[in-house]
Amino acid sequence: MVISLKCFAQLGVYLPENAEAYALHPGDTVAAVVERLGLPQAEVKLVFVNGLKAGFDTVLKDGDRLGLFPAVGGG
Amino acid sequence: MLKILRINTRTREYTFEDLGAYAGLGGRALTSRIVSQEVPAGIHPLSAANKLVLAGGILACTNAANSGRTSVGAKSPLTGGIKESNSGGQFAHKLPKLGLLAIVLEDKPEDGADFTTLLIKKDKVEFLDAKNLVGKLNYAAHDVLKAAYGDKVVTALVGPAGEQCLMTANIQFSDPDGRPSRSAGRGGLGAVMGSKKVKAIVLDPEAKDSVEPADGEKFKTARKRWLDILMGHPVTSQGLPTYGTAILINIINEAGALPTKNFRSGRFDGASKISGETMTETIKARKGAYKHGCHTGCVIQCSQVYNDKNGEYLTTGFEYETIWGFGANLLVDDLDDIAVMDRTCDEIGMDTIEMANTMAMAMEAGLVKWGDGKGVIELLKKVGTKDPLGRILGNGTDFTAKAFGVDRVPVVKNQALPAYDPRAVKGIGVTYCTTTQGADHTAGYAVCQNILKVGGDVNTLGKAGQVEISKNLQVATAAVDSLGLCLFVAFAVLDTADAVSVIADMVSGLTGKPYTADDVVALGVNCLKDELAFNKAAGFTAEHDQLPAFFRNEPLPPHNTVWDFTAEEMQAAKIA
Numbered sequence: 001m002v003i004s005l006k007c008f009a010q011l012g013v014y015l016p017e018n019a020e021a022y023a024l025h026p027g028d029t030v031a032a033v034v035e036r037l038g039l040p041q042a043e044v045k046l047v048f049v050n051g052l053k054a055g056f057d058t059v060l061k062d063g064d065r066l067g068l069f070p071a072v073g074g075g
Numbered sequence: 076m077l078k079i080l081r082i083n084t085r086t087r088e089y090t091f092e093d094l095g096a097y098a099g100l101g102g103r104a105l106t107s108r109i110v111s112q113e114v115p116a117g118i119h120p121l122s123a124a125n126k127l128v129l130a131g132g133i134l135a136c137t138n139a140a141n142s143g144r145t146s147v148g149a150k151s152p153l154t155g156g157i158k159e160s161n162s163g164g165q166f167a168h169k170l171p172k173l174g175l176l177a178i179v180l181e182d183k184p185e186d187g188a189d190f191t192t193l194l195i196k197k198d199k200v201e202f203l204d205a206k207n208l209v210g211k212l213n214y215a216a217h218d219v220l221k222a223a224y225g226d227k228v229v230t231a232l233v234g235p236a237g238e239q240c241l242m243t244a245n246i247q248f249s250d251p252d253g254r255p256s257r258s259a260g261r262g263g264l265g266a267v268m269g270s271k272k273v274k275a276i277v278l279d280p281e282a283k284d285s286v287e288p289a290d291g292e293k294f295k296t297a298r299k300r301w302l303d304i305l306m307g308h309p310v311t312s313q314g315l316p317t318y319g320t321a322i323l324i325n326i327i328n329e330a331g332a333l334p335t336k337n338f339r340s341g342r343f344d345g346a347s348k349i350s351g352e353t354m355t356e357t358i359k360a361r362k363g364a365y366k367h368g369c370h371t372g373c374v375i376q377c378s379q380v381y382n383d384k385n386g387e388y389l390t391t392g393f394e395y396e397t398i399w400g401f402g403a404n405l406l407v408d409d410l411d412d413i414a415v416m417d418r419t420c421d422e423i424g425m426d427t428i429e430m431a432n433t434m435a436m437a438m439e440a441g442l443v444k445w446g447d448g449k450g451v452i453e454l455l456k457k458v459g460t461k462d463p464l465g466r467i468l469g470n471g472t473d474f475t476a477k478a479f480g481v482d483r484v485p486v487v488k489n490q491a492l493p494a495y496d497p498r499a500v501k502g503i504g505v506t507y508c509t510t511t512q513g514a515d516h517t518a519g520y521a522v523c524q525n526i527l528k529v530g531g532d533v534n535t536l537g538k539a540g541q542v543e544i545s546k547n548l549q550v551a552t553a554a555v556d557s558l559g560l561c562l563f564v565a566f567a568v569l570d571t572a573d574a575v576s577v578i579a580d581m582v583s584g585l586t587g588k589p590y591t592a593d594d595v596v597a598l599g600v601n602c603l604k605d606e607l608a609f610n611k612a613a614g615f616t617a618e619h620d621q622l623p624a625f626f627r628n629e630p631l632p633p634h635n636t637v638w639d640f641t642a643e644e645m646q647a648a649k650i651a
């Protein structure tokens with residue numbers, strides 16, 4: 001089971017080498033992945049799973065696309 | 076007390092007027108009040124009856140953080156409705172030093188009259204021959220004015236597009252570094268200035284008037300808290316300064332809402348190549364500046380200085396909207412090409428959002444291939460020349476679509492859509508449809524609650540709550556624009572409980588009169604009422620509050636949603 005993982009802006013430094021096919025443990029939540037990356041949860045403001053806003057408790061599936069963002073704005 | 080300077084561009088008479096009935100207003104509330112009271116709604120926007128109003132906000136005369144934005148108002152040649160176009164630059168910061176709240180350009184010279192440069196001094200206006208500037212691109216024109224009046228000269232310029240009165244023409248304002256880089260972009264207001272045969276407005280750099288707050292202690296306390304609010308929020312203290320507004324490319328792409336190939340998809344394969352992250356890396360490598368303010372007093376500093384491959388200055392104020400429009404929407408993934416397009420628009424004096432969509436029409440028509448950045452640059456350079464193709468393109472998205480028989484035309488009230496697909500960010504779609512301005516994201520930036528989780532959190536693909544969100548944001552934005560604050564303060568304001576009362580305290584400290592959070596809201600509400608009344612008189616009805624049909628008929632990948640609001644459903648987003 002793998003997901004495609006992206007960490008944006010300041011979170012880019014936490015991106016692992018195999019981000020395009022990041023191995024998942026069965027039952028992994030977003031929070032579990034964030035913890036394994038060594039990324040403090042407080043730094044993550046926005047979680048997208050397959051392009052939809054999601055929470056830290058969302059359970060990930062094979063082939064999911066996970067995007068993690070800090071607080072951002074613009075316009 | 077600050078005054079309003081009225082200049083008759085035909086007779087060359089001018090008066091410095093007390094504020095009178097306009098007292099208490101500023102920025103957008105002032106421009107929209109003057110236009111709605113003094114300009115008959117049915118007139119031709121390029122006729123003598125139109126007026127061009129350039130105003131600072133209520134707080135422009137103070138040293139409150141981010142309070143120096145400039146509002147420009149008139150009847151828009153592009154939309155046919157009322158327009159307030161908001162810009163950075165030094166203009167609004169300088170106006171109070173001349174004792175001015177606003178400048179109003181009235182009437183127009185006879186056919187065949189020459190262009191003038193208006194030199195505004197304390198208590199005096201000089202009409203100068205603009206022969207030395209006519210036909211010049213904006214940077215070259217500004218250089219001539221710097222040579223004459225010093226590096227610190229503050230200018231408002233129209234480029235060749237404005238001289239030709241084209242509907243994409245903007246007004247460029249000079250920034251703190253002495254570059255004419257900031258645009259009052261939307262709605263073709265450069266054409267109104269051009270129609271009055273004014274090539275440049277020059278504010279005397281020697282002017283040094285100052286306005287003391289009536290209740291200095293109150294103002295100082297509120298001002299300090301205001302600074303803390305802006306510096307305490309992660310978006311206004313970290314995200315925007317580091318990555319600029321282009322930080323949005325990745326997130327809007329991730330959300331499936333980045334309009335790609337003229338609004339055919341919500342994801343662009345080349346997004347990472349044109350992202351804010353890539354831009355910041357590029358800027359650092361080329362020794363530009365990734366933190367930069369568009370006017371004195373900006374503490375957020377979302378702007379930047381972008382150098383070319385050789386480390387030479389190329390552009391500044393390189394915004395998300397521009398990068399999206401000339402990038403994803405045209406399938407161009409070369410950031411340097413997009414930077415040249417941005418600079419080209421600033422030089423010729425054209426709105427980047429309108430021109431980017433116009434280039435999409437050119438691609439639909441086969442004038443240039445999708446993804447051909449160099450081809451786009453060549454086309455842009457035709458605007459402002461004698462080439463009739465330049466005249467067509469310079470008149471914008473809808474005009475170009477008509478000229479070439481294109482039927483996929485993303486406009487509302489004739490103004491081209493910005494960088495969020497309304498099928499995947501429903502709240503911003505409500506704003507595009509219902510704002511008085513034509514398709515405009517800044518008028519009620521519901522991307523906050525739909526995508527960014529600022530000021531709330533709603534389902535971006537659903538309809539629930541969107542009309543209410545858009546309405547509230549439209550009121551808040553009108554107030555922010557009237558105070559002269561940069562709209563980006565909203566990211567912090569929406570998340571901070573006491574922010575609006577702190578703003579009210581700054582106004583109260585300035586004037587010495589009571590001013591509450593309710594007064595801030597009323598400022599926004601009354602401004603919108605003026606604008607809606609003007610548009611109604613100009614012939615706009617609920618029917619005009621709708622997106623083109625293809626948004627309804629074509630599902631947008633990856634979420635495959637369609638636009639499903641009726642115009643009737645959205646009427647509640649407008650102030651009754």
Ligand code: SF4
Binds near residue numbers: 369
């Ligand atoms: S935050 Fe950006 S747009 Fe706003 S005042 Fe500062 S530089 Fe200008």
